[in-house]
Amino acid sequence: MLFIFVGIALCFAIWAGLIYWNYLGIKKEARIVYDAALSRAEFPADEPFEPFETAHLKTSVLRVSIYRWAACATAAIVLPLAVGFFSFVWVRLYYLTGATDVFSEGTLIHSFYLAVMTMGSLVLVAGLYARAYHKGRTHDFEVEWAKAKTPDPATLNA
Template identity: 25%
Template sequence: MTGMFVYFFLVLAVIAWGAHLVWRWKQTKDFAPELLKSRKASGELPETVGEAEFTDLYVRAEGPRAGTYIYACGAFMTVGLAPLSAVFNTVWDTFWKLTGGSPVFEQGTLIHTFSFFLTFMGIAIGILALALHRYYTLMPPNLKQIIRSLKESHA
């Protein structure tokens, strides 16, 4: 029963984390027009740059993308904990019964718990590796590059 409460609070923490990320994306979008005005006032950007165009590019470049990828991995692992545990224990139990039911390999023993830990960590590392590969493959330009390209295209 205590495990259910821990899992419930873990899910609540993931929901709060998601809400925080949504708020940070909104802050980034809300800040873009102010930044555009200051860059136009300083002469760094021409007056012909539109607010919608700049906002879209700014949000892509400066939004909390890394945090969003990490959140997606964390949320997937949190939600996937119960089904992954069930699948692992079903497979473990099947192999345990097929090998004669040795008490050394019964569920809850040290070897079972350690094997579960290694499996879960392997899955988590694999998911993080895929997410980081995608993050770096699809990385947008930074703000300096955006300003340079906007200057060139509107000159």
């Protein structure tokens, strides 16, 4: 059993490493795009690179990769907990109601109930992460670049 847990953790670690590698590539790409736009005189030569890079990172595919990783990691944790919880509820209701053997643990009805309820819990996890992703999603590079160029009022007095 430990081998399975280590294997799953290793898969998530490799996936996180690939996301980090993607992050480094997007940072390089930001420099290339910035230099190309600067050479075409799309903005003044004294324009700093850091706000451009920040906006480029915020509007890249990196954000969705991080949300996917976090949602899958959460689902990997929630899934066994959901199966255990819903099975516990089923067994308790079975013994409290004195139901027939058709409703005992391990029957087709029980398996269908577990499948539907665990799928519902996974849909809930996916829905929560999708909502969080789309709520804070940045759509426009120009808007993000303008935000990155303006200083944060909270840090001005520090």
